[in-house]
Amino acid sequence: MTIYPVFLANAACPQRCVYCDQTRLSGVTEIGPPRRMLENLARMLPGRGAGEVAFYGGSFTLLPADFQNALLAGAAEFVGRGRCRGIRISTHPAGLDQGHLDLLSRYPVTTVEVGCQSFDDRVLRAAGRGHTAAQSIAGLERLLAEGWQVVAQLMPGLPGADDAEAEASLRTVVAAGIRQVRIYPVVVLEGTPLADMYRRGTYRPWSVDETVDCCARLWRQCLRSGVRVIRMGLPPLDDEPVAGPWHPAFGQLVRSRLWYHALATAGCGKAAVTLAVHPDDLSDAVGYRRQNIQRLEGEGLQVRLEPDPGLERLCVRAGDNVQKIHEVEGLS
Numbered sequence: 001m002t003i004y005p006v007f008l009a010n011a012a013c014p015q016r017c018v019y020c021d022q023t024r025l026s027g028v029t030e031i032g033p034p035r036r037m038l039e040n041l042a043r044m045l046p047g048r049g050a051g052e053v054a055f056y057g058g059s060f061t062l063l064p065a066d067f068q069n070a071l072l073a074g075a076a077e078f079v080g081r082g083r084c085r086g087i088r089i090s091t092h093p094a095g096l097d098q099g100h101l102d103l104l105s106r107y108p109v110t111t112v113e114v115g116c117q118s119f120d121d122r123v124l125r126a127a128g129r130g131h132t133a134a135q136s137i138a139g140l141e142r143l144l145a146e147g148w149q150v151v152a153q154l155m156p157g158l159p160g161a162d163d164a165e166a167e168a169s170l171r172t173v174v175a176a177g178i179r180q181v182r183i184y185p186v187v188v189l190e191g192t193p194l195a196d197m198y199r200r201g202t203y204r205p206w207s208v209d210e211t212v213d214c215c216a217r218l219w220r221q222c223l224r225s226g227v228r229v230i231r232m233g234l235p236p237l238d239d240e241p242v243a244g245p246w247h248p249a250f251g252q253l254v255r256s257r258l259w260y261h262a263l264a265t266a267g268c269g270k271a272a273v274t275l276a277v278h279p280d281d282l283s284d285a286v287g288y289r290r291q292n293i294q295r296l297e298g299e300g301l302q303v304r305l306e307p308d309p310g311l312e313r314l315c316v317r318a319g320d321n322v323q324k325i326h327e328v329e330g331l332s
């Protein structure tokens with residue numbers, strides 16, 4: 001589905017999170033009046049379409065009510081004319097009280113994304129998030145009760161967090177009934193409090209490799225739980241981050257890490273093996289710059305991968321034996 005985004009950089013955030021520089025991420029330095037945003041949308045949207053208008057960045061439901069009403073009413077007009085099918089907003093867990101949702105429910109809102117980031121109160125405090133885990137859980141439950149699509153955003157690698165925190169936070173999301181997530185590992189951006197913490201030595205960024213391992217376990221958990229991962233890793237940045245696990249092909253690195261374990265398990269005990277995968281999985285199975293094939297060769301296993309369009313996605317076949325990659329236990 002096509003998304004037509006409008007960025008409200010840092011608008012109405014209850015406080016500035018230590019890692020956040022929305023301006024740098026979105027390229028937006030000030031938010032204009034609703035009229036100007038709606039004019040931009042009018043230029044972006046097709047005559048007829050099934051996409052969503054999305055108000056991203058900032059904390060939408062904490063904006064002044066008249067500002068929200070102006071944007072939502074304008075977007076609703078586009079929906080009414082068939083130029084898109086609904087409205088998507090992203091917001092902060094402190095903006096999910098029933099009163100906030102009552103305002104949204106007057107408009108054709110289809111999807112609400114919530115920046116949960118973690119469900120560990122100690123980690124949330126250290127990140128300056130300005131909400132608790134309990135607030136997030138209650139807010140997610142209220143959103144689901146309203147019947148909207150709900151997306152939870154998670155951030156592995158916040159100050160004071162570890163792998164166990166990331167996995168426990170995902171388990172909380174799944175237990176709350178959420179079926180869509182975005183996973184944004186923390187990177188250190190210039191001009192943020194986190195950059196100061198990094199330079200003072202009070203924050204250690206995760207390496208790409210350890211973050212890929214952690215996210216591969218999260219992705220496996222999502223596949224097992226029927227949770228769709230909309231995105232793993234931050235979008236392209238204008239400037240190099242100061243530090244942290246940013247990589248242009250982060251999502252592929254994560255998918256390929258799970259594939260590596262699936263291939264190694266399927267070829268276990270052999271010197272050479274031919275394995276089949278769906279053609280659309282071939283690139284992830286081979287790995288970014290053939291990393292999986294080279295790593296397996298280095299470990300004494302020659303793998304030949306052949307495409308099989310008859311195979312289900314995310315499955316590997318060795319002879320007659322077909323296994324889903326998220327059923328493989330190889331990733332500790």
Ligand code: SF4
Pocket residue numbers: 009010011013014015016017020021022057058059092115
């Ligand atoms: S709530 Fe979101 S947009 Fe606002 S400062 Fe925190 S991370 Fe940035």
